[in-house]
Amino acid sequence: MKTCTLVRSTLLLGTLGIAPHVLATEGGGSVYAPGVNGFGCCALPPPGTYMMVDAQHYRSDELKGNDGRSVPVQGFKVRAEAVAPRFIWVTPQELLGGTLALHTIVPVVSLDVSAGGRSQRKTGVGDIVFGPAIGWHLSPNLHTVAAIDFFAPTGEYDKNDLANIGRNYWATHLVGGISYINATGFNADAKVMYGINARNHDTDYRSGDEFIIDYAAGWAFGNGWTVGVGGYFYQQITDDEVDGDRYPDNKGASRALGPALRYDSGQGWFLTAKGYHETGVRNRAEGDALWLRAVFPL
Template sequence: MFKHAVSTALSVAVSSAVFGTFGLMGAAYATEGGGSVYPVGAENFTCCALPPPGVYGMVWGEHLSADNAKGNSGQVVTPSTFSVKANAVVPRVVWITDTQVAGASLGFHAILPLVNLDVKVAPGTAQSKTGIGDMTLGAVLGWHHSDKLHTVLALDVYAPTGSYDKTDVANIGRNYWAIQPVAGLSYINPTGFNADLKAMWTYNLKNHDTDYRSGQELILDYALGWGLGNGLTLGVGGYAYQQITDDQQYGVTVANNKGRAFAIGPSVRYDSGKGWFVNAKFQQDNAVRNRADTSIFWLKAVFPF
């Protein structure tokens, strides 16, 4: 019976597409436009426990909104008219093989999101787009240390399949490749304490249309909760984000624009006990620097084929 979700990275274009607009506004933002190939906070309870061998379907729903972005000192750097709203439906296919590597199960996954994006910078400067986002392909190794403790190591590759034009106000794609090693841990107890942590190091390649290379990023998705014994787990979840290295454009370092943020909000999981489960989470950004200040609602469903 399917119990838990695989923990490889989710490539929702929404969170990255939203922030591609900022470069047109004359301010400096962490990474190009202040975004990332990975939608921070996407994972939730049981993020890092692989299911038994087989093929599984997953789908995420995301609603994101932002009405300002913060600068290097935490000051608002966007006009009062600024607004971003984004929605995504993100299907994901996961294949867990029968192959064992160093005592771990070997798996693979693929993701191709569908995104609707509305951006307003100022009166007369607005744009809406709908289309596919940037694809993710990945491989994962998962260990089951006990019935409660599970860990994973993974490697994801992000491909620039989403639409992009450097002169547009809204862009669904990032227009560059990225590589992301992943390490994760899940402690799962249906009648007690639950904890999940997924750590990602993002290595961004150059956007050749703008000659811009975003810095490396450390991202931690987390969830803490308590299992009630009836399939429900209640708690909190979110992410921590810190840009590690400086951006570069035209071979010159972009100073004083490293991003950081921390988000937290309520989180809930329901496990049917029949092979499918649902996660829901709301997260609000805090301590934002050189990025947009966002509110995001996540809904995730997992089911075996």
């Protein structure tokens, strides 16, 4: 399948006394939550209508600078919960030798941020995602997908707020992925994304382009269960721009790895769960996440 969104905090840099070069991308956040995709990510199901629901809990008590060391911010804390229903239509239409699919995600986010003696909590609909995809079944076990995801600035945003559940700019992700699926034996998945961010016109801030790989690998036992590991690789590629000026040498980066579990009912629905801890973080918050996913036909 395709991407999922979770809005991380956008910090009010001036009020908190944090220099802009401490965080990469605006507020150290992103339209996309790395690590959401894993087992079975890139194998389109047969034509039909499907529902996918992702749920995430994320927590962070530490902000990392360009050298990977903690940045002293009084009382820094982020707690986020999100439920993101995704509607998927796999059409009977063939395109470029593959199957055309369309999807949209409407995330509901609860975000609690504390820093610099301030705190704020927001709950509401985040930035909606939509786009087309083409899936190819190269063999009974090997599947690929290519997609374009569009992130619309529908979530609540105020440049003077401590916490925002919207990014206030459009973004586009170019997506490619592959899944190797066995009922018994080795399984592996990787989804590669290149994110291009538009300018936030309220702040005249344009976050740099982002490169993300979500991955999973594990072993299926033949009874529907697959056990393994999953995580992500995140690297900012281009510099941020503020008021037309570039901020060099402060690109964001992070990695994550943790246990992953999948149950395939064999009747068209499946469940996945995974947790991970972020490492190698630069110019972003470092934390822990728990993901749950359910997929079923409608």
